[in-house]
Amino acid sequence: MSVAAFPGSVHVRAPGKINVYLGVGDRHEDGYHALATVFQAVSLYEDVYATDSDEFTLSVSGVEDVDSVPMDDRNLAMRAAKMLAAATGFEGGVHLELRKSVPVAGGMGGGSADAAAALVACDALWGTAVPPHRLHELAARLGADVPFALHGGTAVGTGRGDQLNPALARGRFDWVLVTSDEGLSTPAIYARLDAHRSESGALADDPPMSLEVPIPVLQALRAGDPHSLAACMFNDLEVSALLERPSLDDVIAEGLHAGALSGIVSGSGPTVAFLCETPESAQYVQSELQDAGRAALHVHGPVPGARIIA
Ligand code: C5P
Numbered sequence: 001m002s003v004a005a006f007p008g009s010v011h012v013r014a015p016g017k018i019n020v021y022l023g024v025g026d027r028h029e030d031g032y033h034a035l036a037t038v039f040q041a042v043s044l045y046e047d048v049y050a051t052d053s054d055e056f057t058l059s060v061s062g063v064e065d066v067d068s069v070p071m072d073d074r075n076l077a078m079r080a081a082k083m084l085a086a087a088t089g090f091e092g093g094v095h096l097e098l099r100k101s102v103p104v105a106g107g108m109g110g111g112s113a114d115a116a117a118a119l120v121a122c123d124a125l126w127g128t129a130v131p132p133h134r135l136h137e138l139a140a141r142l143g144a145d146v147p148f149a150l151h152g153g154t155a156v157g158t159g160r161g162d163q164l165n166p167a168l169a170r171g172r173f174d175w176v177l178v179t180s181d182e183g184l185s186t187p188a189i190y191a192r193l194d195a196h197r198s199e200s201g202a203l204a205d206d207p208p209m210s211l212e213v214p215i216p217v218l219q220a221l222r223a224g225d226p227h228s229l230a231a232c233m234f235n236d237l238e239v240s241a242l243l244e245r246p247s248l249d250d251v252i253a254e255g256l257h258a259g260a261l262s263g264i265v266s267g268s269g270p271t272v273a274f275l276c277e278t279p280e281s282a283q284y285v286q287s288e289l290q291d292a293g294r295a296a297l298h299v300h301g302p303v304p305g306a307r308i309i310a
Pocket of ligand 1: 031032033034035142143144145159160161186187188190
């Protein structure tokens with residue numbers, strides 16, 4: 001029997017992410033699309049507290065609409081804990097307390113961060129000492145974005161987004177996030193992209209898309225140059241998020257007017273991420289957007305992935 005390294009309770013913090021670049025290819029038979037993406041973890045976190053228990057139980061705080069977070073086995077953190085128990089033969093349970101700051105269904109991987117944090121927290125609490133590559137495998141089974149929430153930093157994601165290679169990023173990038181009260185469904189946004197492409201004949205007529213992250217994106221990150229990065233940020237899902245939520249166009253225009261270098265829909269949306277030149281300009285953009293009645297947050301990246309907080 002292994003001995004729990006952290007008796008009682010473990011606190012793990014995991015970051016939300018922005019897709020600085022998101023190229024979407026064809027839909028495979030398993031329903032997932034081939035991706036070429038660059039993730040950056042940003043300083044907006046999910047805090048997960050794992051406490052000894054005989055049962056598997058869950059509590060959630062930090063969300064306005066409690067019904068927006070599933071409290072049963074559909075909850076990704078709960079699934080992560082049960083998957084780890086099954087994989088390691090651990091026979092007890094855990095109480096997971098999720099303190100959420102990443103918007104629910106916001107395109108920033110909040111649920112994936114919960115799952116990554118739950119894996120790390122339960123592994124420490126139970127003393128199961130699962131090696132990193134095995135934790136990565138479990139993460140990938142839970143969802144395409146979960147491995148990145150484990151690793152954090154800046155990384156290129158291929159496959160379903162779960163095959164990661166670290167990308168060099170110098171310095172820090174300042175982002176302003178505009179969040180929405182009502183989330184968007186990720187599967188619905190992917191399905192809308194497929195429909196849009198087949199209606200416009202986009203993929204049928206064109207030669208197969210080359211699914212690679214463009215070199216200028218990687219160069220801009222390596223140079224730590226927000227101007228160069230702003231010029232090549234891109235998200236294939238933006239067209240479908242805008243079809244689903246046309247008002248996001250106004251948000252993007254407002255942020256650019258306030259002085260952001262560039263603004264894109266984050267992942268499947270509806271969060272909009274604005275890249276700013278400096279921390280000071282981000283503060284200015286944030287306050288202009290708040291004055292216009294928007295929910296705007298100033299964050300920075302890259303930050304580390306899921307970590308135990310002492
Ligand atoms: O992996 P995750 O559960 O986060 O994915 C949610 C949904 O997003 C999937 O069920 C699928 O509809 C869509 N998706 C996709 N291709 C990807 C990642 C996600 O179609 N590479």
